[in-house]
Amino acid sequence: MRFTRLDDWLRWLESQHPREIDLGLERVSVVAKALNIALAMPVITVAGTNGKGSCVALSSAILRAEGYRVGTYTSPHLVEYNERILIDGRLVSDDELISAFAAIDAARGLTSLTYFEFGTLAALWLFQRAELDVVVLEVGLGGRLDAVNIVDADIAIVSSIAIDHEAWLGRDREVIGREKAGVFRKGQVAVVGDLRPPQSLLDYGRDIGARLFVREQAFTYSASANQWRWRGVGADGEPVEYRGLPMPVLKLDNAASVLQALQHLDMPVSEGSVCQGLRRATLAGRCQHIVLDGVDIVLDVAHNPAAVVTLREHLRDHEVSGRTRCVFAVMADKALAEMITILMPSFDSWVLADLHGNTRAATSGDVAAQLAALGVSGVECGGSVAESLRRALGQSQRGDRLVVFGSFFTVAAAMLYLSENGGVTLNSAVAPRGTIL
Structure with missing residues (x-):
């Protein structure tokens, strides 16, 4: 075995491949075959620009409420790498990850893998x-x-589908939509949650013979102040409707897509489990509220224009009596001017942070x-x-709000600070190892 400590493995993974991002399936497929990876259970894949993590969290919460054992894989993590892989609500242990990395390293031969590819194969x-x-x-990202x-x-x-990661995916929604559509399969269910899906995405799905279920065509929802109603299509092609659903803390757009997907999983889920899962589903760093000394602190990893629109709407829906400040730091390749323009009316003042040591980050001066x-x-x-x-926080008083947003690195650093200063325990922000949520 190359290493016996997870930190040593992770440092090595960050440096062993010549490119941080190296899109393509050839290398990872070769190693997966060498590992004899062939999942025997049903699989749901979630792609998209924003809302992926919410869809995963909602799917898992509902299915686990029904009693199913669920494995989830997400990225990136906020505080611990282990957050990326959950087995029935439990973060995998360091030892489990070390065993997986060692098996992958032994099987790959001379094939070089990226940090993300190693993590995907480990999951x-x-x-x-x-x-x-x-x-x-x-x-x-693709x-x-x-x-x-x-x-x-x-x-x-x-x-x-929104504009993000332009260097890898392009600057046009049609181009990006085609890339995201690559997860569709012939004869399999493909749920599209975007209100204005790119034609390229729909065309590809139809061309390959995927079973498309598009929002506002196959499924829709409506909401009142404290409950919502969903309509969709069941596995038998007949209409399905849920009324009086509890409001989740995560976005209804994503909940609606998940409910449509679960109709076709061939795993029965009761309406009671749907309601229970909607109440339970949470996601660290997505419009997450923490109260410290009477100040409402909101943590959100919004880092592209579409995501900050969602953040702006959330802030409008959750008003405070006092002033609203923000702490902001983001990567240099993001649509900075557009993000600022969207959120300008939301903040009374800005405190700009530096992500020291991160070569991709925009400086506070920038x-x-x-x-x-502007x-x-x-x-x-x-x-x-x-x-x-x-x-x-020193400028804030009871009744004020402080929004920390931008990069995952920004929110992760804020969580660490707050955990050390009484605002949040990390085990409440992410599922702790050994704990079933």
Whole structure:
């Protein structure tokens, strides 16, 4: 075995492949075959720009409420790498990951794999040994060429299509839509949750003979103040309807897509389990509220224009009596000016953080220049995320709100700071190892 500590494995994985992102299925497929990976249980794959993690969390919560053993794979993680792989609600242990990485390393021969490809194979290797009833896999930044796509899913969900990761996926929704559609399979269910799906996505699904279920055509929902109603198509082709559903903390768009997908899983789910799962489903770092000394702290990993629109709407729906400040740091390749323009009216002041040591991150000076060009006042550069959060909290009083958003790295650093200062325990933010949520 190359290493006996998980941290050593992870450091090695970060450096052993010449490119951080190297899309393509050839290398990972060769190693999967060498490992004899062939999942015997039903698989749901979730692709899209935003909402993937929510779809995974909602699917898992509902299925587990029915009593099924569920494996989930998501990325990236916030605090611990182990967050990426859950087996029936439990984070995998360091020892389990080490065993998986060692098996992959032994099987790959001279084939080089990226950090993400190693993690994907580790998840599949562990799921194959875990006696699961169903697996839910989140696709990475792509679709067609993403490592997760070596699995032929029984059901594929595409949650949304927006502009992000342009360097790899393109700057056009039609081009991106075609890439995401690569997770569809002939004869299998394909659920499309986007309200305005790119024609390229729909055309590809029809061309290959996927069983398309498109929002506002096959399924829809309506909501009141404290409950909602869903209508869709059952496995027999007949209409299905749920009324009086509890409001989840996660976005209804994603819940609606999940309910349509679950109609076709060939695993019975009662309406009671649907309601229970909707109440239970949570996702760390997505419009997550933490109260510290009377200040409402909102953590959100929104890092593209579509995601910050969702954040803006959430803030409008959850008003506070006091002032609203933000702590912000994001990657340099994001649509910074557009994101700022969307959220300008939401904040009374901005504290800009630096993600020290992250070569992809925009500096606080870069962001400050963009804010100045857009006429935004009340801007401070606060140092690290922890220092920025400390400064913003020092300016806040009971009834105020503080929004920490941007990169996963930003929210992860905020969680660590808050865990050390009484605002949150990390085990409440992510499912702890050994705990069934």
